[in-house]
Amino acid sequence: MKLMILKNELNEAIQQVAKASSSRPAIPILGGIKMDVTHQGVTLTASDTDISIQSFIPVELGDKVAARIDKPGSVVLPAKFFVEIIKKLPANEVEIEVQQQFQTMIRSGSTDIQMVGLDPEEFPVLPAIELHEAFTMSGDLLKMMIRQTTIAASTNEQTPVLTGVLWNLHDGQFKFVATDRHRLASRTAQVDTDSEHRFANIVVAARTLGELSRLIPDQNAQVEIVVTDNQILFKVGRVLFYSRLLDGTYPDTTKIIPQAYKTELVLDTKTLIEAIDRAYLMSREERTNIVRLMTLDDGSIEISSSSSELGRVTEQLTPVSYEGEPLRIAFNSKYMLDTLKVLDSEQLFIGFNGAMSPITIKPNDHDHSLHLILPYRTTS
Known part of the structure; x- marks a missing residue:
């Protein structure tokens, strides 16, 4: 694997995905960022198995060349060091080359770094979710709904389902509810969906929603959302954000x-x-x-x-x-x-x-x- 890539594009993408890498991984691979390079562009992925974030950098971005691919390939690099070192590189372009045993050379200006890479085959496979089943909503509205409800989610892991936010979507009415048994927050909004987009009683971790909120740009962003039996996928621009849904039955709060x-x-x-x-x-x-x-x-x-x-x-x-x-x-x-x-x-x-x-x-x-x-x- 060998490529040249713009530092700013690489830096922004790894900052986004690094939020999903595990700071204390049970296995080393979960503390890394996977880099997949094809002739179409560069895909960066991080996962702690609960949440996974993927960002894509195409070879061409508008009228500029973001990456020049000499040789496709894959490698997993330690997230913490990778994030910090890319941010501090001196030149506008970064050359990355993977050699034998995933030894990775990173060059920028007069800086030459050798990193120990890991085998990408050991990295978790992301769930297969079809984006054509998505519904779309305003990023500003989604961020507001998250901000107004996650404050009431529990931080006590003894009742895991209460650490999430209950979601219901029916006939275009989208409702969030969170409670820690001492307080409750509820927010509803009308979203533009067709009748087949509906779900009931799914629970999304408040931590997941907090990370998602930080990924959504401040203005005019659209977020695509797909819900499956045990996973949820958000697409924001060139970023894909996957999360497992929480198990358990959320308490009925309507009576209180x-x-x-x-x-x-x-x-x-x-x-x-x-x-x-x-x-x-x-x-x-x-x-x-x-x-x-x-x-x-x-x-x-x-x-x-x-x-x-x-x-x-x-x-x-x-x-x-x-x-x-x-x-x-x-x-x-x-x-x-x-x-x-x-x-x-x-x-x-x-x-x-x-x-x-x-x-x-x-x-x-x-x-x-x-x-x-x-x-x-x-x-x-």
């Missing part, structure tokens, strides 16, 4: 979503975030994150937190509207801030059904998002 409220508040989002952020500083020192909210007789609300060592923070807010019963409630301010910061609305509706029922938070101007937070039971 309130249909009516005893107390209803509408608040300015920015004002509420700033008030809870200040209260959070005090509650964080106490390592409880407990912040209290109570309604006052004059129609305002009070937000407070206290620390036995530092003191107390109290402030009053005037809601846009307040209806229903008086209320005193305590909640985890970290969970509340996580939620408030991902909601895309200037005003929020917050519904309560007493001190021990879930708090409902949703935008006041649309019903695409819904978040629940369980309150704290406190003695005071």
Whole structure:
């Protein structure tokens, strides 16, 4: 195998795929990046068996020659060193040549590097998924849905299915749900699909979605998505992102979503975030994150937190509207801030059904998002 390739194109591609290489591989090959070179271009692949990312660099990109292929072939190179060294090479072009026993020479400018390569035959084979079965959605919308739901996914591996986000697609309505049993996040969107694109109760790991989100460009990207029995494939430009679906049955969360409220508040989002952020500083020192909210007789609300060592923070807010019963409630301010910061609305509706029922938070101007937070039971 021998080729000359533009450093910037190679660097960008290996940065993308390296996210899937294992930092502590059970077998050495999973800590590598596979390089497949044909006369059409260069394919780079990394995999930790749960997720796999593949990026393709064609020989020609627009009006420039991205790679000159002298001899096709394949090799697996150690990801960590490969990523770092390509980034730091001095010249705009990189020559790569694989010799006997996968010894790999990398030359750029006056730099000459010899790397020990691995046998590409030992690298995991990617699942066969047909892209013609894909549906397409806006990358911006997908990133927003990921950001608004993964905050509620569990980080406890003892219940693996809760470390993912539940996906349902039916008649063009795409719905994400995540919960760690202390909070819940839900986001729906309408996507342009035909009737054959539907699936129910598939669970995609939140970690997978976080990595995917970082791969999607910020503007006008389209993402193609294919779901199979146990795998999901995302295509973003020249990048393919494969992930295994999580096993297990996701709990039915529909029964816990309130249909009516005893107390209803509408608040300015920015004002509420700033008030809870200040209260959070005090509650964080106490390592409880407990912040209290109570309604006052004059129609305002009070937000407070206290620390036995530092003191107390109290402030009053005037809601846009307040209806229903008086209320005193305590909640985890970290969970509340996580939620408030991902909601895309200037005003929020917050519904309560007493001190021990879930708090409902949703935008006041649309019903695409819904978040629940369980309150704290406190003695005071």
